[in-house]
Amino acid sequence: MKKLLMLLTLTLALSQFGQAQRYITKNGHISFYSDGPLEKIEAHNNQVNSALDIKSGDFVFKVLMKSFSFEKALMQEHFNENYVESDQFPNASFVGKITNLNDINFTKPATYEAMIEGKLTIHGVTKPVMETGTFVVTSGAVEGKSVFMVKLADYNISIPGAVTGKIAEEIQITVDVNLEPLNN
């Protein structure tokens, strides 16, 4: 039921997008990194869905947790089974809006600072977030980038007692999406 509600929310948010002003990618990149006393953890995902409406400023991305790739198989296993429980919570998503849309000219190639506000859902927990990022506008494409921190406890991701204090409680998330106009 939760999954259905999440999908419905995302679909409703997406339905506000107009056709001509929508930029999308399905090959976006999200990575996360944490440097705890016990070990460094880094993972990458190259199949991120993302859409931007340049008129309304609506910005969304959605990612499958099982698509994250780790250097070590054991880390990947622990991530999916013990931390994010990807069988139960297969997706993470962000649904939000650019709040300083007037400062960004998506028709003029340049790099723009953006303020983004919205709701981030990880591990079935939705939290309001407010982050900064940049949009690099080139002719025919928009590259969106943001780096922000996520506290694991905020999303009910618990660190097993045996490694508490050895794994970072906050992880750095890097979003890099190269959006192209949707022509259909």
Next chain:
Amino acid sequence: MKKFKILIIIALTLGLLGGTYAWFFVYNKPHRDIENATADFTETAENLYNHYVNGLNAEDKNYDGAVIEFIGNPTAVESADSLKVVVFVFNQGMFGDEGIRCTLLPWHNDKTEDLSPDHPITIKGFCAGYNGTDIILEQCSIINH
């Protein structure tokens, strides 16, 4: 005393062997070799797409996390940095094309050069699941084309 020393040596040897085993086969165990794994499920591309899009019932097999081999006609090949993604399109939606998206293992990238929508291919990969628009497969290999 001699017996005690022998016991210490045995304990240390066992500890060393245990530690070596844990280091190589637990902490640094290799990733699952998807390319050479036997597929958990074999499908046609269309059946695989419909399996997810029509909604999973409790009695349906869950393909998330499974190795899937399927046959289908590729619609397009996309590039993302050094990665190649083979796309099988079955629908149009809010995000444009919808279907199955397969990220290839890098050493299969060359095989995309002569892919054509007119010729079916067999492809195998790790199914990461359905993101609401597409079924995502990772570490894919083109078996024949």
